């Protein structure tokens with residue numbers, strides 16, 4: 014499998030207040046990418062400047078960050094052509110890597126605007142290199158800027174920041190430093206294209222972790238009534254798990270605890286594979302539908318105890 018390390022620059026609707034355009038809040042103006050082989054060695058690069066088709070001047074706050082002139086962009090190619098070239102260049106059997114979470118969403122939003130989404134079916138499994146860096150070098154929670162990480166790792170700073178190809182190259186350099194242990198079980202899933210029905214439901218297994226992106230429901234309450242969503246089992250063997258009771262808790266079966274209006278937590282135990290932590294997040298779509306992202310994963314005792322504590326705090330809050 015190849016890795017496509019992608020970075021985009023986009024313009025913001027410069028007339029957002031008076032003429033909002035929810036279909037395209039950000040128009041992509043540059044695509045940069047670095048292709049790495051399965052050993053994370055550089056194979057090729059891709060770069061396109063994009064001639065804007067929707068917004069005809071660069072919004073001031075964008076201009077302060079990205080140093081692109083509108084004149085320069087007029088030499089670019091229209092987005093549909095750039096997107097097709099890019100997807101062709103990616104070829105087959107690849108995984109995207111980006112810095113933080115937004116790039117793939119904006120790529121798909123722009124492709125949808127031009128009716129090109131068939132070229133890139135989702136949901137998309139990818140590596141958020143900012144997150145991987147945090148797990149590999151820090152506490153897993155901290156999120157740092159690309160520039161800060163390049164400086165922390167003492168990697169060569171030979172180009173400017175905030176241009177697509179140089180940021181993609183910097184992201185690739187950081188990705189090359191990530192310990193291999195973090196390439197399994199730390200994938201992210203972009204759900205811009207969420208499954209509509211049962212047959213499109215998306216299952217993903219990696220590094221002792223199982224993920225389900227469910228079909229859509231008309232209202233939030235119905236999501237948790239679905240047996241596949243609320244089902245709890247071991248992500249390794251698929252077997253039934255036992256509850257991990259807190260004091261005074263005599264449940265026979267593991268169950269979900271609601272931790273906020275849209276998220277649930279469960280902690281249980283597989284007799285063979287150890288502690289299992291589950292999380293469900295209910296997502297709301299632009300079309301006013303609801304779906305669930307469920308993750309079941311094996312956790313160490315320390316993390317299980319932290320989750321159990323969280324569960325207790327939640328119960329107290331609810332006055333139980």
Ligand SMILES: [Zn+2]
Pocket residue numbers: 247248249250251252283284285286287
């Ligand atoms: Zn098991």
